[in-house]
Amino acid sequence: MEFTGRHILSVHQFQRPDIDRIFDVADELRPYAMRKRITRVLQGAILANMFFEPSTRTRISFASAFNLLGGDVRETTEIRASSLAKGESLHDTARVLSGYSDVIVMRHPDAGSVAEFAQASRVPVINGGDGPNEHPSQALLDLYTIRSELRAQDKAVNGMKVALIGDLKYGRAVHSLCKLLALYDNVRFNLVSPPGLELPAEITAELQNRGHRVEFYNELSAGVNNMDILYVTRTQEERFPSEEEANRYKGLFRLNQSMYTQHCEPNTVIMHPLPRDSRANAQELDDDLIENPNLAIFRQTDNGVIIRMALFALVLNIVDAVHDYSHPVTWYTAKRDVPR
Numbered sequence: 001m002e003f004t005g006r007h008i009l010s011v012h013q014f015q016r017p018d019i020d021r022i023f024d025v026a027d028e029l030r031p032y033a034m035r036k037r038i039t040r041v042l043q044g045a046i047l048a049n050m051f052f053e054p055s056t057r058t059r060i061s062f063a064s065a066f067n068l069l070g071g072d073v074r075e076t077t078e079i080r081a082s083s084l085a086k087g088e089s090l091h092d093t094a095r096v097l098s099g100y101s102d103v104i105v106m107r108h109p110d111a112g113s114v115a116e117f118a119q120a121s122r123v124p125v126i127n128g129g130d131g132p133n134e135h136p137s138q139a140l141l142d143l144y145t146i147r148s149e150l151r152a153q154d155k156a157v158n159g160m161k162v163a164l165i166g167d168l169k170y171g172r173a174v175h176s177l178c179k180l181l182a183l184y185d186n187v188r189f190n191l192v193s194p195p196g197l198e199l200p201a202e203i204t205a206e207l208q209n210r211g212h213r214v215e216f217y218n219e220l221s222a223g224v225n226n227m228d229i230l231y232v233t234r235t236q237e238e239r240f241p242s243e244e245e246a247n248r249y250k251g252l253f254r255l256n257q258s259m260y261t262q263h264c265e266p267n268t269v270i271m272h273p274l275p276r277d278s279r280a281n282a283q284e285l286d287d288d289l290i291e292n293p294n295l296a297i298f299r300q301t302d303n304g305v306i307i308r309m310a311l312f313a314l315v316l317n318i319v320d321a322v323h324d325y326s327h328p329v330t331w332y333t334a335k336r337d338v339p340r
């Protein structure tokens with residue numbers, strides 16, 4: 001697809017060559033993310049980073065990605081602090097903000113809201129998460145991480161075995177990831193969720209229609225057996241009708257080191273979009289896994305910056321110009337390129 005000037009709203013926009021292109025650009029931009037070189041290619045450009053739902057890593061990594069390409073960032077972090085709280089329509093907000101910026105990232109609690117917003121924007125809009133619907137940049141960074149973790153074990157995405165664990169009903173990261181993985185060949189999916197929090201039927205059907213093998217589990221120990229990747233998710237409590245309802249599901253599945261040792265193949269990669277809920281009643285991914293070298297959660301977050309740089313570079317069409325505006329880093333830099 002042609003990326004220049006495009007909105008990035010859903011992973012359904014991508015085919016395999018588009019994903020390869022994004023990953024190639026990400027690889028090319030890695031030296032800038034790793035503070036080996038500086039580029040000022042986006043000097044003068046402004047990102048409007050609009051987060052109308054809580055966010056730490058998505059918001060900061062989009063902002064860092066834009067800064068690392070030389071651009072400036074303006075942000076709003078709450079509906080309360082924006083004119084949406086005064087009854088302004090998404091249409092009007094989009095027209096206004098697109099007059100102030102060159103690209104917009106938006107997160108919003110309602111499914112479909114970012115697409116509606118994009119219709120009125122004169123600059124590209126990137127979906128930073130629209131309710132339970134989609135989270136395209138997260139899925140891209142997850143897939144980029146999966147690819148690199150599997151490569152380190154001489155395996156490929158085609159033919160891999162992945163267990164998706166937890167709240168598969170409301171987890172937008174997992175929804176987008178499934179739609180991306182559907183584009184690959186012969187993936188085996190273990191869908192491990194408590195009854196009531198299953199993956200939406202249309203996404204399961206999409207996987208099956210593409211010929212992937214899908215199995216359903218409501219017990220963690222059986223679901224994690226003989227997998228290459230475990231992708232654990234948080235109970236999305238903010239999407240439940242009530243707190244009591246959400247609490248019914250919390251803490252049902254707890255992946256910890258002893259579960260891992262007993263039931264997983266050695267070298268099974270552990271992933272999570274984060275944040276993980278570390279409160280005593282939840283702990284879907286226990287802190288005792290921190291020494292496990294297959295815990296890839298912080299390699300995932302590091303990759304978030306690189307993937308988001310690639311998305312900006314593609315929609316703003318500066319891939320070829322990046323190196324022309326660059327020079328080596330002169331300040332002290334911490335070691336970032338952590339080996340696996």
Ligand code: NCD
Pocket residue numbers: 057058129135138171172173233234236273274275
């Ligand atoms: C995810 C999200 O917001 O959908 N977080 C993130 O962006 N890394 C997952 C979550 O909140 O559980």
